[in-house]
Amino acid sequence: MLRVQDEHCRTPEAQPLTEEEISMMVLKPRSGYDLEEERLTLNFQTMLTFMEMLTSLITAAGVIVLCPLVKGLVPCSFLNNLFSIYEEYFCTPKITLFFRTDCGLSDNQMYDVASTYLRAKIVDSSKCLNVGKTVRQERPTFDIVPGAEVIDSFQGIKGLKWKLHAEKGFDGRECRRYFTLSFDKKLKEVVLESYLAEVISRSKAIQEAERVLKLYSRDFVYGTPGREWSSIVLEHPTTFEKLAMDPEQKRMLKVDLDKFISRKEWYKKVGKAWKRGYLLYGPPGTGKSSLIAAMANYLKFDVYDLDLTSIRSDSALRRIFLSTSNRSIMVIEDIDCAKLEDRDKEEASDQLILKKPKFTLSGLLNFIDGVWSSCGEERIIVFTTNHKEKLEKLDPALLRPGRMDVHVHMSYLTMDGFKQLVSNYLGINGDHQLLEVIEALLKNKQVTPAEIAEELLKSEDPNIALRGVVEFLEQK
Template structure:
């Protein structure tokens, strides 16, 4: 505005005598204030232009917040998906984030967070422009920051557009955004695995869920597998039916069975089959029924909420909690979430409970409408074994050892996880060698089972009541007491607890006599 170089040149052409005091003062003011005036004039010019724009072309700004009270704002979730695509087709802002997920093929773009601008101490310039039927729409991502700890309190989008197009934006553009986001979700989106950050009740953190398991690769009963696929397929196609009969569009599954039978793997197959996100809920981090409701309402539609090992909560009837419980919410609170008023908040949702001990659960959980489908993941059968052999060994046809293996599997308890581990350890060997080793593995298990049955029968005939868990602990303790340090190490590594059954029974009898005498003397 006031070129400093020109002022200096003009002053240089004049002698000191020719300059009056007023001229010197004016020149000094111009030299000192020139940078400041330049910035101020630019700011004034920007304000005037903005006021001109607001007067002749008034703008509206729509705020789309991440959550709406308790629940997640579905419009925000759709906008996040939609804006992510805009980065690929529109001019990017001055600052933006770029990443590629593990095993991902495409680059993913996003707005830079508030913390970036705070650390850099620079103004935000991060809008992205969309065009819809000749209407210019400006998207911005913003967040509310806690001034005390600097953590993000909430996130929201700002959508700005000309006031003249308000009706068209609300009636046509927003529905277009929702429909387009749904198309993107179905066509391109990989399911995501969510988990609560911090203490378990913070913001949901997520990664791409790229588990390779499908129903086709799952080692479970073929009839049960087919039933489960049909049930899931029927559920997602019956939106209108649920609305017609006045029921919440949700479904509950109870998956139970011994450890290693594939309960978590089945959940992965369900998510891949439906293309649903998974919300992994840690029951030990839930401090109240209110926390449980918040977790449910913060999940998105088209998702699976998983609560593993639900028997560990040990909740009692009437809302009373067992003192030994690791969770702090009540049974009534849990039932209200899965089958009460709060269960109607959201659509197309699946709730999955898993447990190793179905008999420990309260029968109230089994009622229809709560856990609609009970899935028993049993020990491996011959059908499951053949599928594992196909997956690991590529054996498509029948094998001469299959008949022997079928007989062994009918008499021993072995999980798919155990068989898979044996197959992995035998990789590189021929099919015949691998299957022969598995036959030996099953025969060894059968031998251990027979020894345990023999010992149990001897104890029973001797009228000695010893629980199995206590017996195992006793045997290990006795071996530790009688073994040298080296033998102890070998015992712990091998898990060997083989003790002569007849001698053990005699020892127990003698022990009972000694205990009786001691009690009588006392």
């Protein structure tokens, strides 16, 4: 009220106001213009206050990010909240998808899909490339390196950012890799429903175009960290037509393989895992490894070479089996040398010593024909041995159908097998004056295809080579 009286008395010749007049002026409503002006003033002050707070927030975030000492002193919960607020107001909302090498107990197929798909993109999109070429490759191959980014587009949408990450273990060595795909949140539906489907489709097309048989091994796992297998291209030239085996035996094997491949629905109907087991047995040099290569070439299946002596526990074997792909051949050579105890001895040893993780015959049998054997389809397991009788002594259950369905005896060289070798090495498909002599000698000699093949390599002249075979057989 004093302020009102003071302002009124500043006017020349103004008379002091009475208390009633002062009260009426104080209680008189202000004009709309005055109210709007006060409201604008209040909003401006509020905005200034908000900007001051925001400036402090940005400054605090910058200090925390740029100063490791401060970052170490700030609680993680506060730091996460600070970054969340910063991203919400100043960054476009992002979604990041992770493509890791593993998916539970199995390999993640989406990692392979991303790797294959990006190989076709990196030459134009990435500044750093891995370049490689084997002796048999005509052209070099390119691959993405850890830390590199590839920016992709899809149906006019840009900013689909791929990146390969590499994690390191406590020893500083690379232990695992994974891809990330980052994009704006508003593109979520398009990416998940359309873009990823396109990535999968194009990856399959690339894989079919580049399709080669591979031989996998665990001896040198130098490829992608976190994987159980490394691989090379399998370029073994052996086919069924070139095998030095009995023709009827080859025919029966091909029929059995064809029947297995074509009976997917039958296996499902009868409730059996879609797999087949083969036992190849016979003396060394009779062609067991060559037969495996012929099977792989015939079926177009990759080959996994598993050395049981390197397995330390049943859980390790389970992980290794689950990391193999469908349409593949698992090879376990010289199974009689794997130092497996029969199940009675396993039970006795468990009672005498403290149980610890180990690789057992029971574990092997369960993975071949147990519940875990159904985790995959269209798979073949091939066992080889030079001494079948050792397996029979170890455990007859190992040889029964369902584990080793087909037993193939790889015998010493017969005349039919010799004729095939002569055709392969010397191009002789008809008669030769020395063939009858060699046939008579073979009836009383035990020689392997590998031994005769070595003799045939000594000369390309059929007469010289066959005379050398005769001399070899006579001295045998």
